[in-house]
Amino acid sequence: MFGNLIDRVVTRKTAEIRIAMLGPRRAGKTSMLTAMYERFENALIAEKVANQVFLEADENTKKVLSANFAELRRIIEEGGNVSEAITGDSEARTYSFDLKRSRASRDTQIRLIFQDYPGGWLVSGANDASNYEYKKVLSFVRDANVLLVAVDAPYLMEHAGVWHERRNLPKLIAKTVSEAWGSVDATPRMIILVPIKCEKYDKNDEQRKQLIEATRTGYSDLISNLSGLPHCAVICAPAQTTGCVTFDSFRETEDGSIPAPVFTMPEERGYNPRDCSQTLRYCLVYALNRYVKDAGVGWAGRVREFFKLDQNFVVAARILASGCRGVFFQTMKK
Numbered sequence: 001m002f003g004n005l006i007d008r009v010v011t012r013k014t015a016e017i018r019i020a021m022l023g024p025r026r027a028g029k030t031s032m033l034t035a036m037y038e039r040f041e042n043a044l045i046a047e048k049v050a051n052q053v054f055l056e057a058d059e060n061t062k063k064v065l066s067a068n069f070a071e072l073r074r075i076i077e078e079g080g081n082v083s084e085a086i087t088g089d090s091e092a093r094t095y096s097f098d099l100k101r102s103r104a105s106r107d108t109q110i111r112l113i114f115q116d117y118p119g120g121w122l123v124s125g126a127n128d129a130s131n132y133e134y135k136k137v138l139s140f141v142r143d144a145n146v147l148l149v150a151v152d153a154p155y156l157m158e159h160a161g162v163w164h165e166r167r168n169l170p171k172l173i174a175k176t177v178s179e180a181w182g183s184v185d186a187t188p189r190m191i192i193l194v195p196i197k198c199e200k201y202d203k204n205d206e207q208r209k210q211l212i213e214a215t216r217t218g219y220s221d222l223i224s225n226l227s228g229l230p231h232c233a234v235i236c237a238p239a240q241t242t243g244c245v246t247f248d249s250f251r252e253t254e255d256g257s258i259p260a261p262v263f264t265m266p267e268e269r270g271y272n273p274r275d276c277s278q279t280l281r282y283c284l285v286y287a288l289n290r291y292v293k294d295a296g297v298g299w300a301g302r303v304r305e306f307f308k309l310d311q312n313f314v315v316a317a318r319i320l321a322s323g324c325r326g327v328f329f330q331t332m333k334k
Helices: 001-008 029-046 058-079 119-127 134-142 154-162 163-166 170-181 207-220 220-226 278-295 298-306 311-322
Strands: 017-023 055-058 093-102 110-116 145-150 189-196 232-236 244-249 261-264 328-330
Touching: 001 029, 001 232, 017 134, 017 170, 029 058, 029 093, 029 110, 029 189, 055 110, 055 232, 058 093, 110 119, 110 154, 119 134, 119 170, 119 278, 134 328, 145 154, 145 163, 154 163, 154 189, 154 207, 154 244, 163 298, 189 207, 189 278, 207 220, 207 232, 220 232, 220 261, 220 328, 278 311
Parallel strands: 017 110, 017 145, 145 189, 189 232
Antiparallel strands: 055 093, 093 110, 232 328, 244 261
16 A cells, blocks of 8 residues: 555656567568567466566557457468468558556556568668658667567578578668667667578577577678667577468579568468567566666655565566577677
8 A cells, every 4th residue: 555655656657668670571570560469468477477567459459460360370270371461561550568567557657669660661771761761760760679670581591591681681771770770879779680480490409599690690780780889689589470381492583583482381280389479578578677777767766666666577577588588699788
């Protein structure tokens, strides 16, 4: 009772953590969000984090991502072309998740805002940096606390990565981040490189190491540029968004354009994603730590710290961090 009274006296506004997606068209950005959404509640319950915090998607986010998930399940069960299952939006879209102290709480302490947009907007910057759509991408990156970079794994791994540059645009991504964040930005930030469609390359520990090292090499320009930003963490966290769809081959083209991937599915089809909650886990650890650290500033912060008003967030961050499976390419300095 007394703690609740103190909490109201030193209450804070809702903290917003903005998370922007980066990746070309059909790299799997929307599929990654869909799989993450479908898994996040079970992940929190399994980790017993639900005893500390409550995370809930807003109604529009639930509607859109639930529809995406239903379509993905239908395609898998019917044996259709999974690579074409979820198409991105033709306009920018935000997906919002509210983090509260409990399911019964009326107040939202942290709001996670995921910013998605058509992948073609990024590609437009390859030819014209003054393009209006590319400038929108720059603004999304500039405002973001966290970046999720979708890596189309077959183009990274197959044929010594000969199509990686043309498909995943790592140099353009490095340029975009550098232009948006500059070289002396002291804002704590995080970038998560997420190899997707990686079922073929993540069957055991040795394969996973090879996938992670290929990602490190494939995005060396980005990682190198970020070395001047000591408050930016860089993480590689592969995610199998279906768990049952495996890359088979590329369908070659006569005009020399980027080939299309061909995937196979087992006879006993079943949606079985793996590690899709990892991206959300890292985002939550970042958000919780930022909230607790920022809450400790000034006299109100000292009151909050004395009465341990944010202890549940401290505990939740610790539990979530213990289950992180990604690899740090660069850690964030305190």
